[in-house]
Amino acid sequence: MTMQHQRAFATAAAIAIGAAVVLPVMFGDAPEQSARSGEDAWRTVLFDFQTLFAGIFAVAAAMWTVFTMEQTERQAARRHSEQIALALRADTLKVDRALYPQFKELMNSRKNLRTDLENVVARRNDPNHLSSPLRFEISSIRSEVNNIAALLKRPHFLEGAALFDADLNHRVWDLRKRVDNVLQSVEIAYNYFHGEGRHSADDVRHFEYDVFCNEGGEERIEGFVSYYVNHSEPIFEAMRRLARTYKIER
Structure with missing residues (x-):
């Protein structure tokens, strides 16, 4: 009663x-x-x-x-x-550690990659620019891509991921897969433009990079940057929603 x-x-x-x-x-x-x-x-x-x-x-x-x-x-x-x-409280602390500072770092990477993408597009559209449009941005792009890959593997991020809802869990999985698929291409481009032997006239080296480009290597890099800049907002919104669910305010 x-x-x-x-x-x-x-x-x-x-x-x-x-x-x-x-x-x-x-x-x-x-x-x-x-x-x-x-x-x-x-x-x-x-x-x-x-x-x-x-x-x-x-x-x-x-x-x-x-x-x-x-x-x-x-x-x-x-x-x-x-x-x-x-x-x-235990779950809240896990979610808190998973979202912060990762959320802000991911947002900052998107901001930096947006600048890189704008510069790449501008160089591609510049008829006086004859070299690869990625040449001057690949160092910055490499830094941001490696940062994203590293933070997605941080122990406290993985621990809190067990409490992500289905939508956020899928989006994080998709982002991790995209990052893994582009890492090797980023390293190849970076080593070609900024690694040892970048001033070499070795024909084999240039030939190998031409093959890389013909197989869509640079397009793959630019495609990832474009995805992250223009289509990653649902990831951040899902993170904000999770923070509201657990009443986490930052």
């Missing part, structure tokens, strides 16, 4: 006793004669109104019972809330 039902029961009992006992006593006709004349007045009152007193005591007992049960239920509810809070 809920507390609401218990209070209703006690109220109904009080009304019933009042209707059956109090009203007849207060407004009913007095008896014409008494067989106890001359007896102790207090004893006579107790005898005449014993039903009323019993009703009052019954109502008081019922109200006390309801009060006690309500107090017990409130204490049980408080203990239950505390236990839930303690259980959620």
Whole structure:
């Protein structure tokens, strides 16, 4: 029986006793004669109104019972809330460590890659620029791609990932796959433009890079950068939603 039902029961009992006992006593006709004349007045009152007193005591007992049960239920509810809070605290801390500082670092990488992408597009559209449009941005792109790959493998990020919802879990998996697929291409381009032998006239070296480009190597790099800059917002929104779910504010 809920507390609401218990209070209703006690109220109904009080009304019933009042209707059956109090009203007849207060407004009913007095008896014409008494067989106890001359007896102790207090004893006579107790005898005449014993039903009323019993009703009052019954109502008081019922109200006390309801009060006690309500107090017990409130204490049980408080203990239950505390236990839930303690259980959620562990999950909240895991989510907090998974999202921060990773969330801000991922956002910062997107900002930097957007600048790189704008420069790459501008050089491609410049008729006076004859070399690879990635040449001057590949160092920055490499740094950001490696940073994204590293933070997605951080222990506290992986630990908290177990609490990601299905949408965020899938998007993180997809991002990790895209990063893994482009890492080798980024290293090849970086080594060609900035690694040892970059000033060499070795025909084999240039031939190998031409093959790399013909197989879509530079397009693969630019494609990842474009994806991350233009299509990663759902990842960040899913992270914000997760933070709101666990009431994490930063």
